[in-house]
Amino acid sequence: MSSDATAEPMPVIPPGFTPHPWRPISAARIDADGFIEVSWEDGRSFRAYGLWLAENSDGYGLDPVVRESTIDPIDLPVAGGPMTCEVDGDGALTITWGDRTGRIHPGWLRHVADGGHLPDAPLPRPVVWSTDAVTEPPTVDGTNVMTNENVLHEWLSTLMAFGLCRLINTPADPDFLGELMGRIGPIRDSNFGHVWDVRADPVPNSTANTGLGLGQHTDLPTREVPPGFQFLHCIRNEVSGGWSRMTDGLALVAELERNHAEAYEALTTLDWVFMNRAIDADHRWIGPMIDFGGPHQPLTIRAFYPVRTAPHMDEADIPRAYEAMRVFSTVARDPSLQLSYPFKPGDLVGFDNRRVLHGRDPFDSGGTRHLRGCYMDHDDVKSRLRVLARTHHREEAHT
């Protein structure tokens, strides 16, 4: 350790821009298989491959400005070649590979050892909800959401955890939704447009733009990757009816698996072709209604009957696929799972379009009901939240 206990450690550039507390390494040794085993004073140890450390070392692999690795694999040291290491007086790891030397930030290495680099690590864990505990949408006061990053962090964190969060007290201005999205990330465009209107049109272009009720559904299951989040902002609401309904797909899937095993099996394994029928668009995808995707992919519920085009399964499976869908819709509308609430001007509701099913009650056309809507991919909301979390965690550390 440094002889001057108050001295700052000699800076080491870590990979990336996430701040890491300094976690001095207490010992390091090279193993015969090319790994370096490091340990910390609290007893935690971690084996890191020498060539991976080369890529991530300050002074060798890392570019000091962009903080990314710059070594093409063909230029990496030869595995099993000369390598030495030592822990310096500040607790950082210094390694030499032949004539190259680099230092490893010990806090960054500890963060990897603890899994802090994994995609979901800085994000809140999902909270599975039903109307036993959640009787109205989780709500955040949005008065200062355009100027206060703590409000934005609270809203996006709650949205990530519950798959649903309502901002209240926002300006009922048709431009506000686009402005707020500008503080998060790029809007995902679609055949509906960049930011679109939901209201009863004299000549509607979709069921959404009528006063008809809409059963529980998810938008755009016709896409390989349906939009991750949907945002609806209420500008005017003078109608009776038209309440929103939300069902947590995680609770729905759990209920189906627990109490409707046959339907669950059919819904998770039998494929459907989804296809939109717009004049100027022809998106198609094929998959089950409850789509777990591949490893590391999130759940996608593909549930929108207007674009569910044809079964793609053995003929003998089609009747049970229909029965399973009836069970799905029945459970999705069960009052124990389905939340129902009105829209007020200034309410802005975000929800995870791949997890949470949404619908609405019919409404009369005696007044105006005007919502503005848009989509954003999971990637961009999560990225913004991770960046906000960097500051948030720093502030928490100082309080």
Ligand SMILES: [Fe+2]
């Ligand atoms: Fe919808």
